Amino acid sequence: MPGFVLSSTLALPAAEASSRLLRPPAVNAELGPWLRMTMPGAWAGRPLPAWPVGRPLFRSVILFLGVLPLDLHHFRLEATGxxxxxxxxxxxxxxxxxxxxxxxAVPGGTLVEDRVVFACRLPLLGSLIAPVYRAVFRHRHRRLRRWYAQVGEPAP
Structure with missing residues (x-):
């Protein structure tokens, strides 16, 4: 299965990183302005560490530019904290x-690491779409580094 790992070391204490980055509005802020995930209101206001694990939670429409549906995602968490x-x-x-x-937690801040592995329903599509998913996550990490200083750099 195709996959990738991206990481950023932010000058943000781990507890603060958790409270800021593990919330649905933060996810959509990272994805924006290109993509947005929909979710029921009951989930949108809850931090991810409070979500149940091991069962389907909801369906989310992935929207391009906030309006054009690209995919319907069946959301499920296996672990959270x-x-x-x-x-x-x-x-x-x-x-x-x-x-x-x-x-x-790392000296001076927090390491944020995203590990993604996926398998498309149509195998050929996987190799075509893999660069798009990597670009989306590179965009997310660029936004994080823009909003929060990196360890060893001055605040933005």
């Missing part, structure tokens, strides 16, 4: 979607 989450979901395009976001 202050140190991150492990999502094991599927969608109309993806037979398997695995996303781990890990937050780890």
């Amino acid at each position: 202050e140190a991150g989450f492990y999502e094991r979901s599927s969608s109309l395009i993806m037979r398997n979607w695995r996303h781990k976001r890990l937050l780890r």
Whole structure:
């Protein structure tokens, strides 16, 4: 299965990183302005560490520019807590979607690491779409580094 790992070391204490980055509005802020995930209101206001694990939670429409539906994602968490989450979901395009976001305290801040592995329902599509998913996560990390100084750099 195709996959990738991206990380950023932010000058943000781990507890603060958890409270800021593990919330639905933060996810959509990272994805914006290109993409947005919909979710029921009951979930949108809850931090991810408070979400139940091991069962389907809801369906999320992935929207391009906030209006054009690209995919229907069946959202499920396998683990969650202050140190991150492990999502094991599927969608109309993806037979398997695995996303781990890990937050780890490091000297001067927090290491934010995203590990993504996926398998498309149509195998040929996987090799075509893999660069798009990598670009989306590179965009997310660029936004994080823009909003929060990196360890060893002045605040933005």
